[in-house]
Structures are given as C-alpha cells and as structure tokens.
Amino acid sequence: MARVTNVIINGTVGNMVLYHRMGKTCARLKREGIKQTHATKMRSENFGIASRAAKYLRKGLQAVIPIESDRSMQSRFSGAIAKWLRLSKIDALAPCDTAPHISGFQFSGGDGFSERFRVPVTVSKVDDRLMTVAIKDFIPAKHIIAPPGTLMIELVVAVAGSILKTGMPSGSSVQRMQVPYNHEAIASQVLQFPVPSPAGSLTIAAAWLQYYVFKNNRISRSENPDFMPAAVINARYN
Numbered sequence: 001m002a003r004v005t006n007v008i009i010n011g012t013v014g015n016m017v018l019y020h021r022m023g024k025t026c027a028r029l030k031r032e033g034i035k036q037t038h039a040t041k042m043r044s045e046n047f048g049i050a051s052r053a054a055k056y057l058r059k060g061l062q063a064v065i066p067i068e069s070d071r072s073m074q075s076r077f078s079g080a081i082a083k084w085l086r087l088s089k090i091d092a093l094a095p096c097d098t099a100p101h102i103s104g105f106q107f108s109g110g111d112g113f114s115e116r117f118r119v120p121v122t123v124s125k126v127d128d129r130l131m132t133v134a135i136k137d138f139i140p141a142k143h144i145i146a147p148p149g150t151l152m153i154e155l156v157v158a159v160a161g162s163i164l165k166t167g168m169p170s171g172s173s174v175q176r177m178q179v180p181y182n183h184e185a186i187a188s189q190v191l192q193f194p195v196p197s198p199a200g201s202l203t204i205a206a207a208w209l210q211y212y213v214f215k216n217n218r219i220s221r222s223e224n225p226d227f228m229p230a231a232v233i234n235a236r237y238n
Helices: 038-060 071-085
Strands: 011-013 016-021 024-029 121-127 130-135 150-163 169-180 189-193 201-215 218-221 230-237
Touching: 038 071, 038 150, 038 169, 038 201, 121 201, 121 230, 130 150, 130 201, 150 189, 150 218, 169 189
Parallel strands: none
Antiparallel strands: 011 016, 016 024, 121 130, 130 189, 150 169, 150 201, 201 218, 201 230
C-alpha cells in the first residue's frame, strides 16, 4: 500500500484507487483477473443456503435453544448445515434419514444432551405431515444426570423444517414432558409433531433437558450453564 502526501483526492486513476484512511490519503492497486473455481462458487452458494435455512430453523427451534442470541452457536449451526451440503447442488441432494454434521449438533456447552439424558430416543417420519419422537421407558434418577438438589426435570422437544431451495420454513411444533426426579419408572411415550416435510425440506428434531431445583424458597429452573444440555437429536432431508 502506497501513501500519497500533500494531495487531497479520492477515486480511481487507471488501476490505482486513492482513498482516505485514518486521516491520511492512501493508494492501492486494483486486483484484476481473479476467478473463483467451481468448488469455491459452490461452497459460497451453499453457505448462503445454509445460513438462510439456519435462521428459520433456529426460530422454529427456539424453545430448545438455551441462548438463541449466542452468535458463536449461530455460526456453528450454519456451518454444520454447510458442511453437510458440501459441494452438492440442491437439486441433486439425495434424501437421508440422518444428515451428518447436523444430527448431534450441540446448542449449548457443558456435557452433551445424550450424556445427560441416557434414554433411547427414536425420531420417525409417519407421513409428509407428521413426525414422531419415541422415548423409551426410564427411571429419572437412574437414567438422567442432574445437578444436586434437582426436584423435577422437563424435557422440551421441538421439530422444525425448512425448504432448502427457497429457505422458507415448512412448519414447527413443540412438546413438553415434566416428571419428578426420583426412582419411579416413567412409561414409554410417543410425542407427535404435525410438521409438514415436503420434498426438498430439511427437518430437524431437537431437545433441551431442563432441571428444576429448590432455590430462594421456590422451585425454579436451574441456570447453571454446565447443566443446559440441548442438541439436535435428528436431522433428515426429504
């Protein structure tokens, strides 16, 4: 970068650009003839698609994202979708029941969701308008790792979809299950989510395990950042 002294000028002269920076007039040469490779263009396009889809999906899944405004989490989530897309063209994407890099994505820090909630969970597509999440029978105090003083746990599950080509949301739904944190068995349950999943849609099921403790003479949700396990339990493309 060159510096031009005693001259006040802005603009372009040939392939030289003159501009002011920090009270000084500077000059730089234009970079010409730069061409993106096909792979670079595809990555750029797919990252744009991923960012757009992630925005709508986060909105549909906000009930299971502890800190939705976390910019690092937002970036990682978009990156996970982009990593799954890689260099694939949208029109050539093959359907899959478990999209890698997105399935298992952690929205929070600390131990992962599956480490805290040690209960088998199965996500199924019944038809193009209904998803189900089956939770096997469990004993809370035996199969859930909780902080001291936990009296109750709440499992929040959300399903949201986005049509990748347009980026528009296809729908979302939330279910909650509260159980006392003790040694009494909880029967198997199947939660239903009326979320459309038409061709070309990325549908994500995610969960947040919340703990309720006795504090300040009342029962309230724990705000301990080490005990906010929230993650994608399944991501699929139709």
